[in-house]
Amino acid sequence: MRALSSLEQWELLRYIGKWLLIAMVAAVLAGTASAWFLLSLDWATRTRQATSWLLALLPVAGFVVGWVYFRLGKPVEAGNNLIIDEIHDPKKVIPLRMVPLVFIGTVMSHLFGASVGREGTAVQMGGALADQLTAAFRLSPEDRRVLLMAGMSAGFAAVFGTPLAGALFGLEVLAIGRLRYDALFPCVIAAIVADRVCLAWGVHHTGYVMGSVAPVTGWTVLSVIVAGIIFGLVGLLFATATHRVGAWMKRLIGYPPLRPFIGGAVIAGSVYLFHTQAYIGLGIPTIVAAFDHPLPWWDSIGKFGYTAASLGSGFKGGEVTPLFFIGATLGNSLAPLLHLPFGMLAALGFVAVFAGAANTPLATTVMAIELFGSAIAPFAAIACVASYLFSGHNGIYHAQRLGRAKHLRHLPEDLRLSDLPAYRRRQRDTQPTEVPKS
Numbered sequence: 001m002r003a004l005s006s007l008e009q010w011e012l013l014r015y016i017g018k019w020l021l022i023a024m025v026a027a028v029l030a031g032t033a034s035a036w037f038l039l040s041l042d043w044a045t046r047t048r049q050a051t052s053w054l055l056a057l058l059p060v061a062g063f064v065v066g067w068v069y070f071r072l073g074k075p076v077e078a079g080n081n082l083i084i085d086e087i088h089d090p091k092k093v094i095p096l097r098m099v100p101l102v103f104i105g106t107v108m109s110h111l112f113g114a115s116v117g118r119e120g121t122a123v124q125m126g127g128a129l130a131d132q133l134t135a136a137f138r139l140s141p142e143d144r145r146v147l148l149m150a151g152m153s154a155g156f157a158a159v160f161g162t163p164l165a166g167a168l169f170g171l172e173v174l175a176i177g178r179l180r181y182d183a184l185f186p187c188v189i190a191a192i193v194a195d196r197v198c199l200a201w202g203v204h205h206t207g208y209v210m211g212s213v214a215p216v217t218g219w220t221v222l223s224v225i226v227a228g229i230i231f232g233l234v235g236l237l238f239a240t241a242t243h244r245v246g247a248w249m250k251r252l253i254g255y256p257p258l259r260p261f262i263g264g265a266v267i268a269g270s271v272y273l274f275h276t277q278a279y280i281g282l283g284i285p286t287i288v289a290a291f292d293h294p295l296p297w298w299d300s301i302g303k304f305g306y307t308a309a310s311l312g313s314g315f316k317g318g319e320v321t322p323l324f325f326i327g328a329t330l331g332n333s334l335a336p337l338l339h340l341p342f343g344m345l346a347a348l349g350f351v352a353v354f355a356g357a358a359n360t361p362l363a364t365t366v367m368a369i370e371l372f373g374s375a376i377a378p379f380a381a382i383a384c385v386a387s388y389l390f391s392g393h394n395g396i397y398h399a400q401r402l403g404r405a406k407h408l409r410h411l412p413e414d415l416r417l418s419d420l421p422a423y424r425r426r427q428r429d430t431q432p433t434e435v436p437k438s
Contacts, residue, residue: 023190058267150189167184249312263315334349355387402417
């Protein structure tokens with residue numbers, strides 16, 4: 001018996017049993033919360049489309065959400081970045097108030113017409129709900145890290161219906177160039193179970209019909225590399241623009257609730273001015289159309305601007321679905337130039353812009369396979385990796401760390417992305433200046 005207890009496999013069996021239980025409990029919580037959220041989001045979208053005057057109240061809705069977060073939500077205002085920080089540097093359990101605040105705040109944003117996504121809400125709910133199990137299971141700080149990663153995976157998987165991509169997202173989003181395989185089993189179990197729980201509540205995810213895929217030839221590979229570079233640069237611009245709009249609003253307006261009020265007024269006014277609601281909300285109909293026929297080239301620019309204004313001014317939600325919109329419509333515009341099918345380039349843009357903006361090339365490659373089928377796999381891998389490389393050391397998540405630089409350039413490990421500009425300035429300031437010869 002003593003020999004049996006010393007076997008590594010016996011310890012692994014105990015490990016699997018422990019995390020099977022914990023991950024399943026976290027997944028049930030995250031999957032249920034995501035299902036209720038998606039059903040509420042569907043109601044909010046239908047209501048806004050049927051009641052066009054609600055858009056006029058977007059500034060008021062923004063002020064209310066901003067005021068509630070200002071009064072009650074300061075401990076959880078960082079959202080996804082708070083969860084990532086807690087995984088890297090555990091301090092205290094994430095307040096449960098994050099769940100109702102981000103749930104209601106996101107539904108209100110969609111009901112009144114902000115251009116935001118949904119993954120941020122699902123990931124925050126999954127992480128916060130999972131973290132409430134820390135005390136119940138008496139988890140160590142190291143186990144708590146794994147639990148938070150599993151909660152993130154569960155939320156992402158449930159909201160998009162992509163369990164394998166969700167599992168990888170929870171592992172990959174924490175640090176550029178580094179994965180934590182010790183959390184692989186909990187993340188996989190949590191993602192798969194959360195997806196099934198969400199479906200059991202009657203949620204139906206949008207289906208995308210990609211159509212034909214070009215054969216793998218030298219030309220198609222080269223074309224996809226070019227497209228991937230463009231997608232990466234757009235992901236870089238999106239992350240930079242969103243952060244800068246947010247920083248600019250904070251400098252300009254000291255009272256936080258006024259930021260989404262003014263942002264909402266600008267968004268609502270521009271929608272009435274241009275007589276189009278195509279760029280507010282999730283924009284799912286336009287994403288679906290991008291796989292079928294040519295769209296105006298400015299669709300990706302319109303969604304880019306409305307989303308940067310919405311998120312930068314303080315509306316709650318996420319970045320990923322707007323990135324899907326931007327990528328799919330951009331791919332649609334590039335298809336004739338690169339002589340590739342509309343559906344194929346829309347699918348590649350759908351995942352690759354997100355890959356560059358979030359620095360998650362593996363998760364997005366797997367997401368492409370789950371959403372569009374295995375035929376897209378080699379092209380998705382090329383586009384997502386090219387996008388990841390050309391987006392540089394930037395991203396939509398400030399708390400993401402540098403695990404390993406994307407190329408040979410030396411950068412310190414575990415540096416927060418938000419601290420990278422200051423590091424680069426210090427490096428430039430300490431470079432010796434060359435004294436001209438007399």
